[in-house]
Every structure is written in structure tokens, then in C-alpha cells.
Amino acid sequence: MADNSTAECGNPTVGHNDHHDDVATFPGADALLHELARSEFPVSDDVIERLRGIYDHLADVSPDDPEFERYLREDVIEHGTFTRAEAIDISDSVLDVSARHKNDPALLVPFFIAFEWFHRCEFDSDQRLLYWRRFVPLLRPCLGGFSLYQYALSMFCLYGGDEQGAEAAARRALDTAPDHIGFLNTYTEQILDRVEHELISSGRQMPDEDDRQSLERLLDDFEKRPRDGWHPIFHVSYGRILACLGRYGEAQSEFSQAVDLENARYNAWSESSDAAQTTTIKGSTYVTEMNEIFDARNTCNMLSNMRSLSAVIDDAQDAQRARARELDDKMDELGRRFDNERIDMLEFIGFFAGIISFVIASIQLGDGLSFPTRALMVLIVMGSLLVAFGAFSMLLESGRDVDPKNPKQGRMFGVRTGLIAVIVIGLVVIVTAMLMYLVIR
Numbered sequence: 099m100a101d102n103s104t105a106e107c108g109n110p111t112v113g114h115n116d117h118h119d120d121v122a123t124f125p126g127a128d129a130l131l132h133e134l135a136r137s138e139f140p141v142s143d144d145v146i147e148r149l150r151g152i153y154d155h156l157a158d159v160s161p162d163d164p165e166f167e168r169y170l171r172e173d174v175i176e177h178g179t180f181t182r183a184e185a186i187d188i189s190d191s192v193l194d195v196s197a198r199h200k201n202d203p204a205l206l207v208p209f210f211i212a213f214e215w216f217h218r219c220e221f222d223s224d225q226r227l228l229y230w231r232r233f234v235p236l237l238r239p240c241l242g243g244f245s246l247y248q249y250a251l252s253m254f255c256l257y258g259g260d261e262q263g264a265e266a267a268a269r270r271a272l273d274t275a276p277d278h279i280g281f282l283n284t285y286t287e288q289i290l291d292r293v294e295h296e297l298i299s300s301g302r303q304m305p306d307e308d309d310r311q312s313l314e315r316l317l318d319d320f321e322k323r324p325r326d327g328w329h330p331i332f333h334v335s336y337g338r339i340l341a342c343l344g345r346y347g348e349a350q351s352e353f354s355q356a357v358d359l360e361n362a363r364y365n366a367w368s369e370s371s372d373a374a375q376t377t378t379i380k381g382s383t384y385v386t387e388m389n390e391i392f393d394a395r396n397t398c399n400m401l402s403n404m405r406s407l408s409a410v411i412d413d414a415q416d417a418q419r420a421r422a423r424e425l426d427d428k429m430d431e432l433g434r435r436f437d438n439e440r441i442d443m444l445e446f447i448g449f450f451a452g453i454i455s456f457v458i459a460s461i462q463l464g465d466g467l468s469f470p471t472r473a474l475m476v477l478i479v480m481g482s483l484l485v486a487f488g489a490f491s492m493l494l495e496s497g498r499d500v501d502p503k504n505p506k507q508g509r510m511f512g513v514r515t516g517l518i519a520v521i522v523i524g525l526v527v528i529v530t531a532m533l534m535y536l537v538i539r
Contacts, residue, residue: 153204249280252285297404334394
């Protein structure tokens with residue numbers, strides 16, 4: 099039995115003492131309550147009667163119906179129906195009788211009451227996790243087929259630092275109850291926590307393709323559900339999806355709507371008759387949910403600023419790369435000019451040397467010959483000079499850089515047409531001189 103001196107969360111409500119057999123009852127509730135009262139860790143008769151009233155309210159509600167979870171959370175736990183000591187007694191008793199109630203929906207009610215009490219009323223996270231460890235993972239063989247248990251398991255894994263286990267359990271809860279928007283929201287939060295962390299740590303503007311497709315599917319799932327009556331946190335998750343997809347303006351609009359709804363809910367509760375009884379729980383819930391809204395808004399602003407900064411950096415890098423390419427082009431052009439001028443100088447030197455050789459050869463070959471023969475000899479030497487100059491220039495041209503924008507301009511077979519013309523003229527001169535020599539002879 100738990101120590102009754104432990105701090106309590108709210109005041110227990112009056113029990114339901116009048117139970118009539120003609121009223122529809124929750125399947126298996128009577129048998130389970132009988133065992134809870136007589137287990138090795140029995141709960142009090144007063145707790146049994148309060149549980150009986152809860153079962154009566156949920157008699158016609160499916161465990162996969164959002165109303166099932168909402169009623170236990172808002173109308174039972176947040177109204178302070180049970181104390182800490184009673185929640186501990188319930189968890190111990192449920193664990194004691196669980197082996198005989200495998201897949202029994204009746205067992206789900208006291209389990210979730212105990213679980214949610216520590217979720218909502220235990221503000222020390224270490225203590226909360228300590229109590230959860232006493233019964234949450236141990237009841238998986240008995241309650242693992244229920245979506246509400248998988249939701250509880252995902253919260254247990256999340257607070258315990260097992261993010262992958264939390265995401266997997268949230269996915270199973272959603273698969274079991276696909277119409278439960280609360281489970282959709284829980285699974286979405288698991289995905290968003292991971293995606294936001296990756297975006298911020300990596301500096302990427304958008305999630306990778308797999309995560310982007312997952313977020314778009316979640317966005318479609320939210321949009322398929324009527325927005326009337328949405329809890330503020332649903333708007334927060336919807337806005338976080340939009341922020342991760344780069345739709346920051348729409349995301350901020352969702353966060354503003356969440357703030358307005360949360361304030362309206364809290365003000366309506368403050369003016370109700372329940373405010374005096376559940377001040378601690380409701381006040382804590384309000385602060386927690388407002389913090390979640392502002393955290394989501396700050397994350398959205400961070401992602402937006404990162405994207406803007408990244409765009410500025412990308413523009414600067416593009417401009418720098420363009421400037422670097424421009425400088426490279428200019429350096430290449432200067433290099434080509436230098437190489438071409440060097441080749442031109444070598445061609446000039448070669449041509450000048452050829453002229454000198456031509457003059458000397460003409461003088462030496464002219465001695466003792468008749469004028470026609472001397473003239474033809476000069477023509478042959480001149481033609482040979484032209485052919486030699488053209489061939490020499492062609493060798494030098496192989497190292498000449500060409501304009502990459504128009505590499506074929508003024509060229510034939512990769513050689514300048516002027517050099518080909520010089521060689522052709524030289525050959526024509528030689529052939530003409532030889533023919534004239536044969537005619538004269």
C-alpha cells in the first residue's frame with residue numbers, strides 16, 4: 099500500500115454509491131472491481147465506487163474513441179478524482195490482477211487512470227518515470243493490443259529517453275485507432291521533434307525526401323479532420339508541420355490561433371465552479387501548453403531565420419563563384435595572349451632567318467649561271483622558303499591556344515587557313531619554276 103502522507107493532487111470527488119443493475123455496465127467491470135478490492139494490494143471501497151461510476155459513464159464508449167481518453171484525462175484526472183496514494187494503490191492492484199485479465203478493456207480504465215495521474219499531477223519528471231516503471235512496461239502482455247496503452251507506452255519511452263521506441267509506440271496507437279486525432283497528434287510530435295532537431299543541427303532548409311513525404315501525409319491527415327473543436331495543441335502540431343515544410347506564415351497563424359484558444363479555455367475554466375477544486379492541475383496544464391506553443395513559435399522563427407540567412411549566404415556564394423569564374427576567364431585569356439605572342443615572335447624570328455638564308459643562297463647559287471636559270475633557282479629557293487616557313491609555323495601553331503567560344507574560326511583541319519595558303523603558294527612556286535626550267539632547257 100502507498101503512503102497516504104504523500105502529497106495529493108486535488109481533492110477526490112464524491113463516490114458513486116448508487117449502482118443499479120438495470121444500467122448498462124462496462125464489460126468485465128464488475129469482475130475486475132471485485133478482484134481489485136480483494137487483491138494482494140487492495141484498493142478501498144471508496145475508490146471502487148468511484149471507479150464504478152467511471153465505468154458506468156464509459157459503458158457505451160469504445161476504448162479507441164477519443165471520448166474515452168478525453169473523459170479519463172479531463173473529467174477524472176484533471177478534476178482531482180484520485181489522490182497520489184490512491185493512484186499508487188490502483189497501479190499496484192492492477193499489476194497484481196493483470197495476469198487474469200489479458201486483453202480485457204476493463205483493465206485499461208484503472209491502468210490509464212494511474213498512468214495519467216502521474217502524467218498530469220506528478221511534476222517531478224524523475225518521480226513520474228520511477229512510478230511508471232513499476233507498472234507501464236509490465237502490462238504490455240495484457241494491454242498491448244489497445245491503442246490507449248500504446249499511447250501510454252510512447253509517453254513512457256519518450257520521458258525515458260527512448261525516442262525510437264516512443265515513435266514506434268505512437269505509430270502503433272495510431273494504426274490501432276486511425277480516427278483518434280489525439281494519437282495522430284502524439285505520433286506527429288514524435289516525428290516533428292526528430293525532424294526539427296535534424297534541421298537545426300544540420301542547417302538544412304528542408305527535411306530530406308522521406309521526412310518531407312511523411313510530413314505531407316501527416317498534414318493531409320490533419321486536414322481531413324474537421325477543425326471545429328480542435329484542441330490548441332492540435333493547432334500547434336499542424337503549425338509545426340507547416341514550419342518544417344517552409345510555410346512559416348501559415349505556421350505562425352496556427353500558433354496565434356492556438357494561443358487564443360488556450361486563453362479562452364483557461365478563462366472559461368477560471369469562471370466555472372470547478373476552478374477552486376483543480377487550480378493546481380489546470381494551472382500547470384495551462385502553463386505547460388502555453389510553453390509548448392511559444393516553443394513551437396520560437397522554433398518556427400529559428401527555422402525561418404535560418405532559411406533567410408542560408409539564402410543570403412547562398413546568394414553571396416553564387417556571386418563569389420561568378421566573380422571567381424570571371425577572374426579565371428580573364429587569366430585564361432591573358433595566358434592565351436601571352437602564348438600566342440610568344441608563338442608570333444618565334445614565327446617572326448623563323449621568317450627573318452629564312453629571309454637571310456634566302457638572300458645568302460641566292461647569292462651563292464647565282465655564280466656562273468645564266469640569268470634565266472638564276473631566276474628559276476631563286477623562285478625554287480623562295481618556294482622552299484615559303485613551304486618551310488609554313489611547316490615551321492604549323493608546328494608552332496600546335497601549341498597556340500584558341501578561343502574556347504569559337505575554336506573553329508579561321509581554321510581548316512585544326513590549322514590556320516593562312517598557313518595552308520602559304521604552303522600551297524610555296525609548292526605552286528616550286529612546281530612553276532621546275533616546269534619553266536624544263537621548258538627553257
